[in-house]
Amino acid sequence: MLRSDPFTTHTDPVWRGRSAPPGCSVMCLRKEAALHVHKDFQPRVTCACQEHRTGTVGFKISKVIVVGDLSVGKTCLINRFCKDTFDKNYKATIGVDFEMERFEVLGVPFSLQLWDTAGQERFKCIASTYYRGAQAIIIVFNLNDVASLEHTKQWLADALKENDPSSVLLFLVGSKKDLSTPAQYILMEKDALKVAQEMKAEYWAVSSLTGENVREFFFRVAALTFEVNVLAELEKSGSRRIGDVVRINSDDSNLYLTASKKKPTCCPTKPGADLERS
Ligand SMILES: Nc1nc2c(ncn2[C@@H]2O[C@H](COP(=O)(O)OP(=O)(O)O)[C@@H](O)[C@H]2O)c(=O)[nH]1
Numbered sequence: 001m002l003r004s005d006p007f008t009t010h011t012d013p014v015w016r017g018r019s020a021p022p023g024c025s026v027m028c029l030r031k032e033a034a035l036h037v038h039k040d041f042q043p044r045v046t047c048a049c050q051e052h053r054t055g056t057v058g059f060k061i062s063k064v065i066v067v068g069d070l071s072v073g074k075t076c077l078i079n080r081f082c083k084d085t086f087d088k089n090y091k092a093t094i095g096v097d098f099e100m101e102r103f104e105v106l107g108v109p110f111s112l113q114l115w116d117t118a119g120q121e122r123f124k125c126i127a128s129t130y131y132r133g134a135q136a137i138i139i140v141f142n143l144n145d146v147a148s149l150e151h152t153k154q155w156l157a158d159a160l161k162e163n164d165p166s167s168v169l170l171f172l173v174g175s176k177k178d179l180s181t182p183a184q185y186i187l188m189e190k191d192a193l194k195v196a197q198e199m200k201a202e203y204w205a206v207s208s209l210t211g212e213n214v215r216e217f218f219f220r221v222a223a224l225t226f227e228v229n230v231l232a233e234l235e236k237s238g239s240r241r242i243g244d245v246v247r248i249n250s251d252d253s254n255l256y257l258t259a260s261k262k263k264p265t266c267c268p269t270k271p272g273a274d275l276e277r278s
């Protein structure tokens with residue numbers, strides 16, 4: 001399935017043929033815990049996409065893993081987003097599961113591979129291959145079970161053993177919001193925000209039963225992961241500008257002398273000039 005523009009500031013994202021509410025990526029995000037909050041993509045990312053200088057990003061599949069205690073709602077969260085279904089009856093996840101989701105971000109195809117545990121969380125022993133190579137880690141806890149929030153720190157520590165903490169994106173997700181009263185929710189949110197800040201994770205509260213914030217959350221994961229990938233690609237290319245066009249005219253007598261490089265049109269000249277985020 002193709003989904004577009006997770007930042008939602010350019011056009012309304014298309015999702016299963018329906019339009020998502022505009023601006024939804026910001027309305028459910030708490031600033032206190034959103035360390036990488038910014039309203040839009042960094043200018044040099046937008047620019048690179050406009051000029052088709054995103055290198056291999058369009059062909060890449062980014063791995064996203066979902067961890068957390070048994071029964072906190074990991075499988076339901078993935079199913080709500082990927083299949084738009086919800087199953088009230090608990091079925092332990094068996095076998096290795098991942099769902100592929102295709103997005104289109106700023107006109108560039110981008111894919112996320114969402115990995116669900118295969119029920120090993122029951123034994124708190126997940127194979128290292130599950131964690132390895134993740135670009136984003138989603139740590140889920142049940143908003144109605146404070147112990148599951150406490151355990152998130154251990155889940156994160158385990159996942160980070162196999163990943164570079166400086167490059168991986170972190171999301172702390174409180175699930176089953178539909179089961180909390182507003183008063184209960186506010187209490188839990190206070191603790192969750194504290195944990196999220198310690199972890200340097202973005203905090204989200206969702207309900208897979210009602211669907212509240214599920215789509216917005218995954219759009220956000222896709223947008224941030226995409227941006228990191230484009231920035232890495234630009235970094236990697238260094239002075240070599242990805243997508244630069246070398247024009248060679250067939251009637252040129254000396255091809256070596258007449259080959260010219262197309263100048264970029266909208267990128268800032270000062271390196272890092274656009275790095276600050278709002
Ligand atoms: N009310 C409610 N129940 C949920 C929600 N998400 C999951 N559940 C229930 O919680 C149980 C465990 O969910 P599951 O996704 O299988 O947990 P996992 O072990 O973390 O994958 C199931 O009975 C689900 O129906 C939710 O958002 N609201």
Ligand SMILES: [Mg+2]
Nearest residue numbers: 074075092093
């Ligand atoms: Mg499961």
